[in-house]
Structures are given as C-alpha cells and as structure tokens.
Amino acid sequence: MPIDKLRGTPVDKILSFRRNPDPQQQQQQQTDEMEDIPRFLPPQLLTEEATAKDTSRRMPDSDSINSEDAVRLPPPRRSPVSMRNLQRELYSPNQCMNVLKAIVAVVTICVLFATIPLYRRLRIEKETRLRMILLWNEQLMTGGTAHMECGCLVTTRRNHNDKPFDAVVFNADQPYSFAGLDSIKHTPDYYVVYSAKKPLSFTQNPMPGLMLPPFNLTMTYRLDSQLVWTDYYFSHPNLARRLNSFRNPSQNFGDDLPGSINERLESEISKKTRLAVYLWFDVDQNTLSESLYLEELRKYADLDAHDSCLGPDDCSHYHFMLIFETSACPDYVPSQMLMAMDKLIVPVLIGGGNLTNLVPPHSYISGLDFSTPKDLIDHLIELTDNREEYRRYFWWHSIYKLRQAIQPYCALCSLIQKAPEERQIRQGSSKLAFINWWTEYQCPNRSTTFL
Template sequence: MGAAKKEPESPPKTILYWTPYYNRTDFTVGLGQDPFIKFGCKVTNCIATADRKLLNQSDAVIFHALQVNSRDLPTHRHPHQRFIFFLQYAPHYFNWTMTHRRDSDVYVAEPYGAIAPKYWTLPAQLPDELPPDTLPANPAVLLNRKYPHLANRTKMVAWFASHCPTHSQREDYVKELANFVQVDIYGKCGTMECLPRNSQRCESLLDDYKFYLAAENSLCPDYVSEKFYRALTNDIVPIVYGGADYTDYAPPHSFINLADFASPKDLAAYLKLLASNEALYVEYFQWKKHYAVVRSPKKGWCDLCAKLNDPHWQSQRKSYEDVAEWWVRKLPCYPGSSFLLGHM
C-alpha cells in the first residue's frame, strides 16, 4: 500500500505592521512566525513583519489608529488584503477592525489583561493551592495562611493617575470619596509620586493597600485598561469606574463597582466594613481558586491568524464607509457628568 497522502500545508499569511504601536515596531507582539507558535495559536502559519517592501504580498496590513498619517498610507488595496483599523479616515479604506470593542471583526483585549480558568494557564503562573484536607473553615484563617501578606495591609485605597482632569471626571468622585476614607493619590491628580510610572517599584507600593481605584479616564463601552488587571495581579481588591460591563471580564465578587453605590459616602462605608472584617474581605479572593490573571494576552492575534485562513471570512467583501462612524458614534463614550449626577 502506498503511503498516506499528506494534507497540503496552507500558504503562509503575511501580517504587515504599517505603523508602530506607540514606540514598538513589533506591536508588542513580535516579528516572524514565532509569536503565533509561542502564543499557542491553533493556526500558526502567520508571519508578522514591519517591512513595507512586503506590502503587495501582505494578507493583512495593520494601522494603529492613533499614529496614522494621512500622507503616509498605501494608495491601493488588493482584493485579497485586509486593511485593519487597530484601535477619520477615507471612506471604505478599512475593511476590518481590530480593537477592544466586542463588535470588532477581530476582538483583542491586550495589551491589558484577561481572567482565564486555571487549566488554561501555564503552571508557572498559578498560585499554590492548599491541600483540600487542610482548608480552614474560618475565612480569616484562610487569609492568614493562603494570603499572609494581606493581613499586614494597613492602608485603605490607592490611586495611580497620570491624567487630570479627565473626560470621565473620575477626579471629582475621588475627591469626594477622600472626605470619608483614606485615599492616597499618586501622580498628576494628587500629592504623592512614584517614578518611573508602571515600574515594579511602583507596583510594590500596592502591598500596603487593601483597595485600588481602577478608574478609567473615559467611560467607553468594552474598555477595561491595565488598571483593573494591575490590582487583580497584586492581590488587591479593585474598585472599578468605567463604561464596560465588568461581569464580562472577571468572575463575580472579584471587584467592587462604585456604580453599585448611591454616593462616595456609601462606598466608603462599605470599604470600612470590609477592612474591619477579615471574613468579608477574604471573600474577594475566593475566585483565585479557579481563575488566574493573564497579563498581556494575545488571543486576539491568534483569532486574526485564524480568520486570515478561514475561507468564510476571506470570501466576505466588506469595507467601512466611515470607520469614525463605527468607532465614535455607534457605541459612543459618555461624559462623567451623566454618571456622577446619580452617584454623588
């Protein structure tokens, strides 16, 4: 009998980064095929490049919307190509979108984070579990045994902010909250400072706090930034303020949503209750038995590679007549004043 025929390999798909992503020409993803293998993608025949000479043979061309120069754009799009809006450009120029919005053609949550069941996560990323027969009945004992560092936290609320004032008017809410509970404000909105921003040294300051304000500077649908995942990673309870439905992003009882409280005074009273009751406080860490935080997930890039290989997606001929209409007006952000009116 002859040898079984080997299935033909799919031709590689080239993904061209036309712009950098801030100061990174590799979009924080990487170059070549290795990133798609490293991310554990089901489809790995994609090759990422920043070489513009490969434009004509590229299957996808990605533009970081905040760094697009209208005088520096490809003049022609081949039928097989997908020009991807990553994040007011010419009608029908973009035919795919790739953003944090859940109605994007390719939904991408990074570079911020995600919560995943532990069996999806590499063992090195998982906290140690206590053997089932040694689990204490008293949650306060569990706090001391499984999270001993939490029992030593003496400060209440931390907030790191690099922009002030903001569209969300988060600074107004925090100012009122500080009248009822200790809030230490680092950065441009307060009197405390830690440099360089986003460094490990600054993150280590969170070790002293029970709560962290994950307050977004804009109230936009589906937008959850690194602030939220920073708190969860550092075993601190996040207090969220944003336009997203946070139950889509994290397990129940892993965060406090200030929208659930009628006023900053009511929120402060609840924070004080948790701080004085270890059994209630530790309940906000029970989700860690089953889930882990994944910083900078790359699932969106795996989805992009898969869709570039999917005949169904490739057969669709579409373009966005006005990507600004989709981005700005279809699911608009809303001002902080409309939220604060009912919560101050």
C-alpha cells in the first residue's frame, strides 16, 4: 500500500492489514518470493507454479534456439552441495594417504638412482681389498669354482679375474705337482701352504730329490703346525677356541649336564638296539692285520658294516663304532672317531697312537687295553647291559663341546687379512723352517699284527 494512503489511516486498521492481509496481495508476495529463488536449485524444491513459470522462462522452445544462442549459453554451475563434497573428498584421509604414498615412491626412486653409483664404487673397492686363496690340487665341496669364506675368496681357478693370490694351498692328502707355480700371479708376501688332514706317513714326500720345497706355512693336524687343521675340535661351550688339554671325569657328571644335552642323551640311548658297527675298508697289505682282528671279533658278536654313517642311516642306533687305525702318528685323531662322538656313539679304537690331551679321557675305548678280541667283545656286551656305566662315556658333554669346522680356511683367511707386520705365527715362515718341521716329525712303526 502506498505511503500517502497510510498517513490518514488509523493504527488499528494498519494492524488489521498485517494480521489479515489481502488474498490478492498475499499471492503477489508469494510470486515475488518465488522469483527470488535461485535457478540452480532442483525442481523438487520449487512449487508447481514456480516450477512451471521458471521452466517456461528458462527453457525456450527448441525450435527457437539456434547455434549462436547455444554458444552464448553460460556454463553449468556447480551447486554448493557438490562443491562441499568435492572439498571433502580432496581433504579426506584416503586422499592424503595416496598423496603421501606417491611422495614416498618418488623419493625412494630418487634415492635409489643416487645410491647406485655409490654401491658400484664400494663393490669395486671391496673386490680390490678382497683376499684370494687358491686351492692348487683340490676341488671345492660346493661344486663351483669359487666361494666366500670368512671374508676371503676361495677358488680353484688359477687365473681368477687376473687378481694376485694371497695364499696357495697344497693338499698333501692328494697327489700334487709344483709345475706352473712360478707363473701364478701373487702378492709379494703370499703364502704357499702345506695342508694335510691324514697321517703324514701316508702323504707325498714334499722334498723330492734335492729340490727346496716352496712351502712357507704349515696347516695340518699336528699341534706344532702354524695353523692346526682338523674336521672336528673340542672347545668350551661358550668359547670356540681349540683345547689341547682336558681334565679327568667327575663322579656326578650327570648333575652338570645341561637339560637339553641330558634329554638328547637319554633319547639317543633309548634308541640304541644294535651292539657295534664298522665302516668298510679295503683289505690290502697295509690293512691285513686289522682284517684278521676283525675276523676274530666277528666270532663272538654280530657286527654290522656300513659304507658311511651320513644321511638318514646315521648309525645312531648302535652302541659302539669300531675304528681300525693303521697309523700311530703323534697328534693324529681319526676323523671317524670324532664323527662317532658327535653322533653320541662310543668309539672303539683298534690301533692308533697316544691320544692323551687330544680327546677327553674316558670318552672312548682302546682295543690295546684288552689282551684278546674276545675280552673286548665281552666288555662291550657288559656295557650295553649296564646303562649307567655306558652313560659315563659321555661325561665330557658337561664341560666340553665338540665343534665341526664347516669353513676350514677361516684361520688362513684371518691370517692373510692382517698386515704382514701383525701376523703372529709360531715359527719362522721360511722354506728352511719347513724342512726342519718336516724332518723332526716321525711316525712310530706300526705293529704287524694285533693278535
């Protein structure tokens, strides 16, 4: 209503207009409000009249729209609801995690490409400092031509990558020749190693004729070798140092046995059902007396023969293992004897030399302590019936441990990794020292018969 018309109108009448508006005026007001509704709202939010009006106003006839009008049409507007959903999606935890993963992947790739040259340089430097050991006449157990051992490369190839060798090892247990040794590329302070695990009385003479041997380092079973080399050795449980002296067994050794060792010992003893086993050996002039002694033993007991005790048939169900040793060389312990002790089998040594300070006392049975083969068999049968006396042969497990040298060239590798002035060995590294070492050692003459 115009203002000039309201000036002469009483107040109560004005209030009546507000309480009871004119129907026509109310409809006009609703129409004006509908025109103010945003056009981007969906049709469901509009009234039927507003929808029809807005549709008729905003949706012209398709025939009246030409291409120029279509080009002039404004782009569609995104509703505030859609904008909020988009922002919520962009800043969601999953989206942030995906962005973080992408950043980490990019950084990783950059670091990888940056470290490749550094890795190559370090590998070249490591190969340059790598110590080389050449096995002159021995094949590797791994089946290949080279392998790593305690930080050194052990190989059988005499021209491995054209690098100089720090040590050349001759295995005296096998035939060898010095031909070609002068052409080997080596370092100025390299070693020519004389190695042997078998008795030296059976090895090749290293000084044929008047030729001076090239050896300047010894690595054998002998305790006066510069490096002592055996398949097995005794040590303390917590210290892997080789022992050369042992104490006498205690009466109550069972109280000192660790729980795991005691359980294993009881389990292995309960599995033993056979008396004794021995490994096959060739009968010739050197082993004729052992063969005759074995025939006497077989008259009084049923003895089994095996090719080996490796693999599934590890001979653990036998109480004793008969070991026939034809050599009596000092410091030599038959490898079969140590293998039997490792398998919790009591070894019975027939022949051999003095094993004092080489193995723990009362850990094996010596055939020399019995006057006849029958007395030996009777003693073995008696021990199988007396379980407590049989267990006493394993007393040494309470304070000692038998270790196997899985990597035999570690000691040599540790020696050549040191500087020449820091290498401390027992005797002079010279060819004359090797001659003295070889000539002063004598193996006693073996007896011709055990009977």
